[in-house]
Amino acid sequence: MNISDAAIECGLPAKTIRYYEDIGLVSPGRLANGYRDYDEDDLHKLRFLQRARGLGFSVEDCRVLLSLYEDRNRASGDVRKIAKTHLDEIERKIAELQSLRDTLSDLVQSCHGDDRPNCPIINDLAR
Amino acid sequence: MNISDAAIECGLPAKTIRYYEDIGLVSPGRLANGYRDYDEDDLHKLRFLQRARGLGFSVEDCRVLLSLYEDRNRASGDVRKIAKTHLDEIERKIAELQSLRDTLSDLVQSCHGDDRPNCPIINDLAR
DNA sequence: GCTTGACCTTCCAGTTGCTGGAAGCTCTAT
DNA sequence: ATAGAGCTTCCAGCAACTGGAAGGTCAAGC
Numbered sequence: 001m002n003i004s005d006a007a008i009e010c011g012l013p014a015k016t017i018r019y020y021e022d023i024g025l026v027s028p029g030r031l032a033n034g035y036r037d038y039d040e041d042d043l044h045k046l047r048f049l050q051r052a053r054g055l056g057f058s059v060e061d062c063r064v065l066l067s068l069y070e071d072r073n074r075a076s077g078d079v080r081k082i083a084k085t086h087l088d089e090i091e092r093k094i095a096e097l098q099s100l101r102d103t104l105s106d107l108v109q110s111c112h113g114d115d116r117p118n119c120p121i122i123n124d125l126a127r
Numbered sequence: 128m129n130i131s132d133a134a135i136e137c138g139l140p141a142k143t144i145r146y147y148e149d150i151g152l153v154s155p156g157r158l159a160n161g162y163r164d165y166d167e168d169d170l171h172k173l174r175f176l177q178r179a180r181g182l183g184f185s186v187e188d189c190r191v192l193l194s195l196y197e198d199r200n201r202a203s204g205d206v207r208k209i210a211k212t213h214l215d216e217i218e219r220k221i222a223e224l225q226s227l228r229d230t231l232s233d234l235v236q237s238c239h240g241d242d243r244p245n246c247p248i249i250n251d252l253a254r
Numbered sequence: 255g256c257t258t259g260a261c262c263t264t265c266c267a268g269t270t271g272c273t274g275g276a277a278g279c280t281c282t283a284t
Numbered sequence: 285a286t287a288g289a290g291c292t293t294c295c296a297g298c299a300a301c302t303g304g305a306a307g308g309t310c311a312a313g314c
Binding site for chain 2: 048072073081097111121124126
């Protein structure tokens with residue numbers, strides 16, 4: 001299967017698939033003309049990557065997860081550890097964004113937002 | 128005032144301050160020896176940037192906010208619009224992260240995380 | 255006056271995860 | 285034969301810094 005069909009299959013842009021090959025994640029075979037040729041195994045990995053990236057795992061996390069995916073004897077604890085660390089990171093980001101939102105929301109509400117120059121948002125930033 | 132004192136004053140690393148000068152945000156005067164020399168006006172702007180970046184505004188947003196800050200006749204509506212757009216973006220990110228968290232949290236909880244190979248997280252990613 | 259060490263300067267490269275574009279080869283249909 | 289789509293590689297750029305190298309400057313201590 002050529003790259004554009006693989007792209008449709010796994011839901012990733014062809015550019016991204018080539019990039020994943022560049023960084024050694026999924027390396028398909030090649031046809032005589034030099035075209036990439038994806039088999040079912042490659043497609044599985046690409047779909048795996050698409051899902052894992054969609055869940056916000058870093059590419060390096062994905063690299064490890066992929067190797068664990070391919071290791072039939074891996075310990076589930078290894079996988080769980082990566083996922084838990086990522087989960088904690090997400091929780092942290094959510095809390096940070098919520099705090100930002102609260103501050104910003106207060107500022108936006110306090111600003112009448114008309115043609116007059118007085119602006120509590122700018123005043124706060126400049127304080 | 129030289130750059131390292133300015134860095135202490137505004138709470139930004141010297142590297143970042145130089146970077147802000149590179150991209151045209153805050154351009155201090157120079158002493159005879161070529162050293163940067165920050166005056167009160169420069170420091171105000173740097174503090175402004177530090178606060179605005181801390182609230183998650185992009186550098187380009189900061190550029191606009193800074194020009195509005197310097198424009199005594201700006202309409203508060205202009206400022207409010209930028210802040211509101213940013214706020215909406217933050218809300219969107221929070222919702223996205225919360226959805227990720229829910230999915231990931233379920234996966235982590237369903238994985239016993241021991242030495243055995245069976246792993247619901249990997250299974251889900253590979254499905 | 256000399257040395258040492260802490261500053262300062264500029265410039266270049268790397269980070270993350272792609273994405274766009276140019277130049278050129280290949281395939282398919284007309 | 286030729287047009288157009290699709291493939292290849294490689295290079296550059298995005299955001300927002302950050303690290304490091306090479307070299308100039310300054311203040312203190314001897």
